[in-house]
Amino acid sequence: MNNAMILELFATISEIDAACSSDRALEIFHGVLERYGLHSFLVTGLPVPHDSEWHRAILHDGWPSEWFTRYDSEGHFLYDPCAARCRFTAEPFLWHQLCTGGLTTRSRLVMDEAAEFGMKDGICVPIHIPLAGPAVVTAASDRIEVPPGAMPLIETLCVHLFRKVSGLESKSDNEGSSPLTPRERELLQWSAQGKTTDDISCILGVTTNTVESHQRNIRDKLDAINVAHAIVKALRRHEIQI
Numbered sequence: 001m002n003n004a005m006i007l008e009l010f011a012t013i014s015e016i017d018a019a020c021s022s023d024r025a026l027e028i029f030h031g032v033l034e035r036y037g038l039h040s041f042l043v044t045g046l047p048v049p050h051d052s053e054w055h056r057a058i059l060h061d062g063w064p065s066e067w068f069t070r071y072d073s074e075g076h077f078l079y080d081p082c083a084a085r086c087r088f089t090a091e092p093f094l095w096h097q098l099c100t101g102g103l104t105t106r107s108r109l110v111m112d113e114a115a116e117f118g119m120k121d122g123i124c125v126p127i128h129i130p131l132a133g134p135a136v137v138t139a140a141s142d143r144i145e146v147p148p149g150a151m152p153l154i155e156t157l158c159v160h161l162f163r164k165v166s167g168l169e170s171k172s173d174n175e176g177s178s179p180l181t182p183r184e185r186e187l188l189q190w191s192a193q194g195k196t197t198d199d200i201s202c203i204l205g206v207t208t209n210t211v212e213s214h215q216r217n218i219r220d221k222l223d224a225i226n227v228a229h230a231i232v233k234a235l236r237r238h239e240i241q242i
Contacts, residue, residue: 125158
């Protein structure tokens with residue numbers, strides 16, 4: 001990055017840090033990335049492909065509404081090659097860099113249909129957070145212009161935006177959701193220490209069904225997609241400690 005880009009990066013990060021809401025942080029972020037032709041944004045966690053509740057991991061949906069409806073109704077999440085690559089790499093990539101020859105028929109269909117909705121090319125910045133699993137900030141348009149020198153700036157802004165929005169959403173969750181019961185906190189504390197369902201069942205002297213029932217209640221209360229996600233949210237809420 002040249003000096004101008006570095007100064008712009010610092011200024012934008014400061015603005016995002018000062019944002020009091022997710023909407024404001026996203027507005028600042030959009031203003032920068034639109035200069036490169038990127039218009040449609042999605043900020044989301046990446047549950048396992050077959051998770052039917054994958055929508056719960058979305059922090060910001062800026063996709064065209066028609067495309068989101070199509071993507072959901074056709075079950076594209078299970079075959080999305082961008083999501084698949086983001087689960088296994090930390091390196092940002094442009095959509096056209098996906099190995100077309102190595103895509104399955106269904107994966108190619110996802111990308112072809114995205115193009116029909118004005119998303120012919122885009123960028124993905126994978127984000128990997130301990131315990132919470134993979135996530136991604138992705139942006140696309142019908143025509144993008146991202147010079148190689150801008151990639152470090154975009155990557156840094158995407159990671160910073162994800163942390164900011166995730167933090168604001170967690171604060172909102174903390175203010176608006178029901179707190180965990182002492183038993184639920186105890187159970188989640190054991191999960192955070194790496195104990196399995198069977199381990200926790202033995203430690204607490206209850207059945208595995210009881211443990212699984214508590215885990216479902218915890219996920220519902222914290223709006224978490226899995227136990228690992230619940231642990232992260234509980235840590236941010238100071239419900240448990242490691």
